[in-house]
């Protein structure tokens with residue numbers, strides 16, 4: 025959806041969820057700013073039984089002049105109602121009647137979406153979603169003195185002080201905002217009330233420790249989600265504890281934080297596993313979080329999480345390729361197919377020795393541009409550097425531009441000037457020679473694989489993904505996701 029599609033309406037009400045948090049306040053304020061600029065009659069409201077009292081939010085409302093009003097009895101029938109940081113019809117937002125509905129959110133989709141909807145479930149905050157919509161209209165929120173700080177604080181609060189960010193769009197927003205740092209400090213130091221300090225202590229006192237896999241589960245009473253980060257960060261410092269899960273259950277949501285300090289468990293993957301099919305989770309390798317919809321659970325939430333944790337730790341085996349030799353007797357021989365991919369000659373865009381940061385869905389990579397540096401763009405939008413000699417040995421040019429669209433288009437930033445360039449507009453198509461031979465078979469159990477090139481970070485193979493060995497090197501073992509395997513390899517019929 026584009027925000028300008030909503031300009032056909034004149035009487036607009038923006039409503040965030042009851043008991044608003046910083047992200048709801050910031051995203052609503054940004055929408056209010058946009059529609060005011062477009063000369064619309066617009067109001068920003070919240071409803072429900074409670075008026076905001078949390079000290080950091082009271083500071084946010086006054087110091088950042090958030091234009092919201094508390095309207096528990098609201099009974100008008102506006103032309104357009106936009107629910108922000110929540111979805112119309114969900115239990116955490118008091119129902120307001122309106123002639124047209126729009127939804128702007130970043131949670132998992134739980135309702136039938138109306139025609140006007142922008143729900144980006146894998147993004148860290150609704151503030152980011154709104155910031156991006158405004159940016160796509162050619163406007164800059166930095167024109168306003170307070171909005172950038174509000175949006176920053178919205179993302180900051182929803183991602184445990186930015187530690188659970190996983191989407192590059194969130195990082196793009198952080199880079200672009202001009203904020204009042206002192207206000208962020210002031211708000212984040214009014215984050216915990218004395219009551220929440222007590223909740224933290226109680227959760228820690230009642231920990232459950234699972235010795236076989238060295239993890240802790242800590243249940244807190246419903247509280248601000250940031251408290252979960254405080255609890256899990258602190259508990260992870262315990263000797264002989266490698267992984268922590270802290271969570272609370274309220275009628276609308278089960279919220280959780282995951283922390284890991286062992287290279288054998290990626291917190292973002294465990295968080296995604298806990299929320300799979302019933303919510304969603306993600307973040308970084310060491311810090312992550314997520315949420316679950318209680319109505320989607322058949323079991324009691326505490327039992328569900330305990331079982332799911334045990335399931336996670338029992339379902340995979342760990343392979344360190346340098347000490348592993350796999351038996352190829354039950355594997356088939358495959359040949360690599362020629363692949364059309366993209367490449368960018370970095371020296372065509374930047375002068376030699378420029379430090380650049382490449383932003384992709386998997387994270388940021390910093391490299392220095394040399395005369396012979398190229399970037400490869402793989403079939404899933406993954407980006408990695410390559411030098412000219414290797415490029416020429418493995419690929420041949422097709423003499424035309426490479427055009428494809430991905431979930432997030434990779435971009436390159438010149439670190440000296442801050443100037444940003446999109447990668448795809450410079451990409452040329454090349455095709456790989458193909459022909460490499462591998463032995464492979466689909467996995468019948470999950471594997472965490474530490475490859476020869478990276479002993480710090482494992483690759484996860486799920487059931488159905490392929491485990492492969494290069495024919496000329498028995499230690500070069502890797503994982504290929506099942507959905508791309510047929511595009512990459514073709515089986516060679518055994519000759520009898």
Ligand SMILES: [Mn+2]
Nearest residue numbers: 047109150182
């Ligand atoms: Mn939010």
